[in-house]
Amino acid sequence: IAGITQAPTSQILAAGRRMTLRCTQDMRHNAMYWYRQDLGLGLRLIHYSNTAGTTGKGEVPDGYSVSRANTDDFPLTLASAVPSQTSVYFCASSDRTGNTGELFFGEGSRLTVL
Amino acid sequence: GQNIDQPTEMTATEGAIVQINCTYQTSGFNGLFWYQQHAGEAPTFLSYNVLDGLEEKGRFSSFLSRSKGYSYLLLKELQMKDSASYLCAVIDSNYQLIWGAGTKLIIKP
Numbered sequence: 001i002a003g004i005t006q007a008p009t010s011q012i013l014a015a016g017r018r019m020t021l022r023c024t025q026d027m028r029h030n031a032m033y034w035y036r037q038d039l040g041l042g043l044r045l046i047h048y049s050n051t052a053g054t055t056g057k058g059e060v061p062d063g064y065s066v067s068r069a070n071t072d073d074f075p076l077t078l079a080s081a082v083p084s085q086t087s088v089y090f091c092a093s094s095d096r097t098g099n100t101g102e103l104f105f106g107e108g109s110r111l112t113v114l
Numbered sequence: 115g116q117n118i119d120q121p122t123e124m125t126a127t128e129g130a131i132v133q134i135n136c137t138y139q140t141s142g143f144n145g146l147f148w149y150q151q152h153a154g155e156a157p158t159f160l161s162y163n164v165l166d167g168l169e170e171k172g173r174f175s176s177f178l179s180r181s182k183g184y185s186y187l188l189l190k191e192l193q194m195k196d197s198a199s200y201l202c203a204v205i206d207s208n209y210q211l212i213w214g215a216g217t218k219l220i221i222k223p
Binding site for chain 2 (some may be wrong): 040041042043044045090098099100103105106107108
C-alpha cells in the first residue's frame with residue numbers, strides 16, 4: 001500500500017538515551033516534515049526537508065536532528081531524550097513545498113521518556 | 115504573535131448539521147486547510163481554501179472569508195464515524211503552516 005510508514009509505533013525510553021524515529025514514503029514526494037502533537041496544542045513543526053540533501057528547522061527543533069540522504073527516508077533523532085520530549089510524533093510528506101499541498105501523514109510514533 | 119482559534123469541543127446529534135469555526139490572526143495568508151483526525155490516528159486532508167467562498171465536497175463544506183480572518187467547516191447528515199478532531203491550519207506570508215489545537219466533535223445517537 002502506497003503511503004508513509006513510521007517506526008516504531010510506540011516506545012518507552014529512559015531519559016538520556018538516544019532514539020531514532022524512522023519515516024519512509026513511497027510516493028516520491030519532495031517535501032517531508034516531522035511534527036509533534038501534544039494535548040491542547042496544535043501540531044508543531046520540528047524539522048522539514050524540501051528535497052533530498054536539504055533540511056530546515058521548524059518551530060521546535062532543539063534536541064532533535066534529521067537527515068535526508070534520499071527522497072524516501074527522513075529519520076528523526078533524539079540525541080539525548082528528556083521527559084519533555086514525551087509526545088506523539090508524526091511524519092508527513094507532500095508533493096509541493098511551501099506548505100501549499102496536502103500533507104500525507106504517517107500513523108504516528110508515541111514516545112514516552114521516563 | 116500568530117494565532118488560530120477553534121472551539122475545544124463540540125457535541126452534535128447523529129443526522130444533524132454542525133458548523134466548526136476557525137478564526138485566525140496571522141502574518142499574511144496564503145491558504146487554509148481542514149484536516150480530520152480520529153482518536154489515535156493520523157490527520158487526513160479534508161479541504162483547502164485560498165479564495166473567499168464556499169467549497170463543497172459531499173457532506174462536508176468549507177467556507178473562507180479572508181477579510182474577516184474566518185473559516186468554518188460544515189458537516190451535514192452527521193454520522194457516528196464523524197466523531198473526530200478537526201484541525202484548522204493557515205499558511206502565513208512566509209509559507210509557514212500554523213495549526214490550531216483542533217476541535218473535538220462528539221456525535222451522539
